[in-house]
Amino acid sequence: MLKTAYEWLDRRLDITPMWRDIADHEVPEHVNPAHHFSAFIYCFGGLTFFIVVIQILSGMFLTMYYVPDIENAWKSVDYLQNEIAFGHIVRGMHHWGASVSIVMLFLHTLRVFFTGSYKHPREFNWVIGMLLFFTMLGLGFTGYLLPWDNKAYFATKVGIEIAASVPVVGSFIATFLQGGEIVGAQTLARFFALHVFFLPAALLGLMGAHFFLIRKQGISGPL
Amino acid sequence: MSEKENQRKPGMSRRRFLTYTIASTGGFLASGVLFPMIRFAVDPLLQKGTDTKFVDVGPVDEFGESPKKVEFRIHRKDGWYQKEGGEKATAWVLKEGSKILALSPICKHLGCTVKWEGGGFQDQFYCPCHGGLYTKDGVNVPGTPPNAPLDTYAYKVEGGRLLLGPLETRGGGA
Numbered sequence: 001m002l003k004t005a006y007e008w009l010d011r012r013l014d015i016t017p018m019w020r021d022i023a024d025h026e027v028p029e030h031v032n033p034a035h036h037f038s039a040f041i042y043c044f045g046g047l048t049f050f051i052v053v054i055q056i057l058s059g060m061f062l063t064m065y066y067v068p069d070i071e072n073a074w075k076s077v078d079y080l081q082n083e084i085a086f087g088h089i090v091r092g093m094h095h096w097g098a099s100v101s102i103v104m105l106f107l108h109t110l111r112v113f114f115t116g117s118y119k120h121p122r123e124f125n126w127v128i129g130m131l132l133f134f135t136m137l138g139l140g141f142t143g144y145l146l147p148w149d150n151k152a153y154f155a156t157k158v159g160i161e162i163a164a165s166v167p168v169v170g171s172f173i174a175t176f177l178q179g180g181e182i183v184g185a186q187t188l189a190r191f192f193a194l195h196v197f198f199l200p201a202a203l204l205g206l207m208g209a210h211f212f213l214i215r216k217q218g219i220s221g222p223l
Numbered sequence: 224m225s226e227k228e229n230q231r232k233p234g235m236s237r238r239r240f241l242t243y244t245i246a247s248t249g250g251f252l253a254s255g256v257l258f259p260m261i262r263f264a265v266d267p268l269l270q271k272g273t274d275t276k277f278v279d280v281g282p283v284d285e286f287g288e289s290p291k292k293v294e295f296r297i298h299r300k301d302g303w304y305q306k307e308g309g310e311k312a313t314a315w316v317l318k319e320g321s322k323i324l325a326l327s328p329i330c331k332h333l334g335c336t337v338k339w340e341g342g343g344f345q346d347q348f349y350c351p352c353h354g355g356l357y358t359k360d361g362v363n364v365p366g367t368p369p370n371a372p373l374d375t376y377a378y379k380v381e382g383g384r385l386l387l388g389p390l391e392t393r394g395g396g397a
Contacts, residue, residue, distance in 0.1 A: 054256060061260045065302070075303035084266045086259035093259070 025215075030222035041115075042219075044108035049207070051101040055139075056200065058094040066146065068192035070185045073148035098140055105136055117220035125213040132206045135199055142195040148188060156191070157183050273299045277379055277386040280314070286323065286385070290315040290339045290348075290359065293325075295387065314376050314387055315339055315348070319360060325376040325387050326361040332368040348373065361393075371395075 010016055029035045031042040065080035065087075067073060080087045109129065112118055118126035145156045160183065164174035179186035280293045293316055296309030313336075315326040326348075328336045335352035342349040347364065348357040356364040361373035372395065377388035 057256070057260060061263055064264055067303075072303060079303035080263075084263055085269070086263045086266075089259040090263045093256075 028219060028222075031219055041107075041111045044104050044111055048101060048104040048108050051097050051104055052203070052207070054093060055097045055101060058090050058097065059196065059200075061090050062094055063196060068146065068188055070148060070188055073146065073188060077147045094143075098143060102136060102140060105133060109133065115220065115223060119220075122213070122217055122220065125210060125217070128206055128210050128213065132203065132210060135203050135206060139195060139199045139203065142191040142199065145188060145191045146195065153183060156187065275389040277377075277388040280316070280385050280387050282383055283323070283380050283385045284383070286316045286318055288318060290317045290326065292316075292339070293387075315361075316385070317359065323378050323380070323385065324360060325378050325385075327374040327376065327390055329374065330355050330369060331363065331371040331373060337373070362395075 031039050033039045033043070062080065065076055065084060067076040077091070081091050082088070112126065112129065118129075141156075141159055145152045160174050160177050163177060164170045166173060177187070177190070179190040275297065278295045278297070280295045285291070293314050295312055295314070297312045298309040299305070313328045315328060317324050317326075328338070328348075330337050330350040330352065332350065332353055332355045335350050337348040337350045337355065337357065339348055340346065342351060342354075344356060346359060348359075348361065349355070350369070353368045355369040356367045357369070357373055358364060361375070363369040363372055372393045374390045374392050377391055379386045379388065
């Protein structure tokens with residue numbers, strides 16, 4: 001049944017070569033943990049991607065209940081966590097996944113650094129990776145405000161003060177992030193927009209470029 | 224030697240066995256991730272509605288043969304939000320002999336609000352959205368969009384006061 005449906009599609013769209021091109025490729029021996037267990041360090045990039053997929057999924061579901069408004073944000077989070085079935089699980093996935101994704105991203109960066117994989121001809125992919133790193137930090141920073149509890153509020157205040165300490169343009173960055181004179185209604189709306197639209201879009205675009213380049217250039221050779 | 228072995232083993236090839244094993248393990252893991260999220264999303268389907276309590280809407284002798292509009296408040300929790308003082312609700316109340324009819328103003332066509340003698344229709348309830356009409360006792364007029372009579376509120380009379388409760392659907396209709 002599934003096979004028939006696939007063949008029906010394949011006859012019309014010729015999709016087999018497309019996924020073959022994506023999925024069927026040799027994993028070199030030096031990055032395959034089945035050959036050398038220490039090659040598990042090459043898994044962190046893939047693990048980061050896996051966590052990002054979970055973040056996107058759980059985040060999509062959370063927005064079914066969450067409201068980015070100072071009157072209702074905390075109440076809606078409290079409601080979805082305590083009164084909706086599996087609410088604590090879905091929010092827990094997003095909450096812990098946020099930390100895990102940063103950890104995985106960092107380990108991936110360390111692996112790339114210590115294996116020297118960032119060197120020519122892969123410098124550009126390192127740059128894209130750094131942009132991804134800052135995008136993820138941005139996602140973490142903006143997401144932290146959304147529950148609108150004390151921790152969120154003061155973390156954002158501190159973050160904005162730090163941004164304000166940048167020479168010359170600091171106060172402009174701070175006002176841009178804050179969206180108003182205080183950390184308040186406008187900040188929350190703006191952080192929500194950044195967190196669910198702008199930064200994920202940037203993240204997906206950069207990830208696409210990152211993956212395209214690694215397939216194009218191939219994984220770096222053994223040490 | 225290998226040919227012989229192949230002949231002896233019936234059924235499943237190693238490749239196929241691995242495909243099935245990996246697919247089912249992957250499926251199990253994916254469902255562990257997806258199940259909580261989907262259950263979370265469909266929770267409203269599985270939640271019980273709020274119980275409606277009877278609300279006092281005034282003395283019974285205020286109402287006569289002609290529908291009179293009464294407004295009252297329903298206390299309902301809408302997720303994390305509860306309106307202060309309750310949500311506004313309306314009933315058109317009339318006496319039919321010894322019985323009391325408390326009609327819901329919600330049109331049975333597509334849920335707009337009907338009005339007694341609205342739009343210049345004498346002696347009828349009129350819905351402005353698609354021109355639905357109902358007679359005085361809330362029965363839909365044939366040839367207009369609604370296909371059932373207006374819902375009624377359950378009622379009680381206690382100490383000369385009229386109390387309205389949950390909505391009840393009436394069968395029949397024109």
